[in-house]
Amino acid sequence: MKCTLIFMNFSNAPSLLLLSFFPLHNFYYMVRLFYQLVLHSRSLFNYHWPVAYSGPDEGVFLLSLGLDIGIDLGTASVLVYIKGKGIVLKEPSVVAIDKNTNKLLEAGEEARRMLGRTPGNIVAIRPLRDGVISDYDITERMLKYFINKICGGRLLRLFKPRIMVCVPSGVTEVERRAVIDAAIQAGARKTYLIEEPIAAAIGAGIDISKACGSMIVDIGGGTTDIAVISLGGIVVSTSIKIAGDKFDEAIVRYMRKKYNIMVGERTAEEMKINIGTVYPRVQEVAMDVRGRNLISGLPKTLSVTSSEMMEAFEEPMSSIIEAVHSVLEKTPPELAADISDRGIVLTGGGSLVYGLDKLLQEKTGINVIIAEEAISCVALGTGEALNNIESIEKSAAVEVRHRK
Numbered sequence: 001m002k003c004t005l006i007f008m009n010f011s012n013a014p015s016l017l018l019l020s021f022f023p024l025h026n027f028y029y030m031v032r033l034f035y036q037l038v039l040h041s042r043s044l045f046n047y048h049w050p051v052a053y054s055g056p057d058e059g060v061f062l063l064s065l066g067l068d069i070g071i072d073l074g075t076a077s078v079l080v081y082i083k084g085k086g087i088v089l090k091e092p093s094v095v096a097i098d099k100n101t102n103k104l105l106e107a108g109e110e111a112r113r114m115l116g117r118t119p120g121n122i123v124a125i126r127p128l129r130d131g132v133i134s135d136y137d138i139t140e141r142m143l144k145y146f147i148n149k150i151c152g153g154r155l156l157r158l159f160k161p162r163i164m165v166c167v168p169s170g171v172t173e174v175e176r177r178a179v180i181d182a183a184i185q186a187g188a189r190k191t192y193l194i195e196e197p198i199a200a201a202i203g204a205g206i207d208i209s210k211a212c213g214s215m216i217v218d219i220g221g222g223t224t225d226i227a228v229i230s231l232g233g234i235v236v237s238t239s240i241k242i243a244g245d246k247f248d249e250a251i252v253r254y255m256r257k258k259y260n261i262m263v264g265e266r267t268a269e270e271m272k273i274n275i276g277t278v279y280p281r282v283q284e285v286a287m288d289v290r291g292r293n294l295i296s297g298l299p300k301t302l303s304v305t306s307s308e309m310m311e312a313f314e315e316p317m318s319s320i321i322e323a324v325h326s327v328l329e330k331t332p333p334e335l336a337a338d339i340s341d342r343g344i345v346l347t348g349g350g351s352l353v354y355g356l357d358k359l360l361q362e363k364t365g366i367n368v369i370i371a372e373e374a375i376s377c378v379a380l381g382t383g384e385a386l387n388n389i390e391s392i393e394k395s396a397a398v399e400v401r402h403r404k
Helices: 024-038 042-046 136-151 153-158 173-185 196-203 244-259 265-275 306-312 314-330 333-342 356-364 377-387
Strands: 002-008 016-023 050-055 059-064 068-073 077-082 086-092 095-098 103-107 122-125 162-167 190-195 214-219 224-230 233-240 286-293 299-305 344-347 368-370 398-402
Touching: 068 136, 068 377, 077 136, 077 377, 086 136, 086 377, 095 136, 103 136, 136 173, 162 173, 162 196, 162 377, 173 190, 190 196, 190 377, 196 214, 196 224, 196 233, 196 344, 196 377, 214 314, 214 333, 224 314, 224 333, 233 314, 244 265, 244 306, 244 314, 265 286, 265 299, 265 306, 299 306, 306 314, 314 356, 344 356, 356 368
Parallel strands: 068 162, 162 190, 214 344, 344 368
Antiparallel strands: 002 016, 002 050, 050 059, 068 077, 077 086, 095 103, 095 122, 190 398, 214 224, 224 233, 286 299
């Protein structure tokens, strides 16, 4: 199979290099050869070189040797967006480590399956808690693992990507610095930080550049970010560390208190997804739950209903509703009127808990809409921002750091 590769430069470096008649599987070796040829001219590396290639089936594509990557670095999951390709990776934020050798065994879904089931020498870790990095070293290794998985380790060593990472709106400077350092150590040439409410709004299809108020409630795994956005920036916002993980913890506490049953983290998450509710259902649903009896120490199975889940979720939901009220109280009157007309947009995996939109609408009196791709909104918004990365570099909504 033959293909043609064209390397183009749009500045004062050599104008055009046409290479043809080599098999696609030898692409890496051609790149290495080209790398050695231009190694003597440092000026060539100051440019972003696009590569157009045509093949018999694929048509013509534009593949950048310096990839632009958007990462939704969430407490529960990591989503990776590549410019021109869309979301290419969606994995749980879990890493399995061999304690004896400190070797990373698995990351993502394979590691998540190990939670609560590992032998003494293996530990399954969630390196992010409450929306921020709790274990810097493991986060860096997890990022490197995922980036290598999608880019290929060999190509990544030659061409460093530009990476945009989402962070909660309430993170401190220290927490921002940790995310930037982790991305750079994982292989980024340049790192951009974008606040989650901005990315979520863009991903939900809201035109944030208009002089019109939009309210976003992004309920993720570790944090709930609430923001009023106008003219491309955040006017009022808050970030609380109550979200999907707190729902799971509430289920564990409820089962222990009511039934003297200890359920695991994965079981609690399955209960939240399958029968979790915060508003009365038209038809009640139930689920068989297996756990360990705390009195006898033996395994036990019992049926749990959606009404019981509503009881379990009362405490975390009251905190989220209170935070929404707090932001609305601080919103300027003109923007509050816009929100009343346009409604509140819910994004994030936590927004998919049954009845959350109905409950929020009942408590605020404002129409509440769940975004179409609620789980992917932040990653999609990051991708849209990557498509306009040159103009966004000048925006106050994005922080930029270069590799030193």
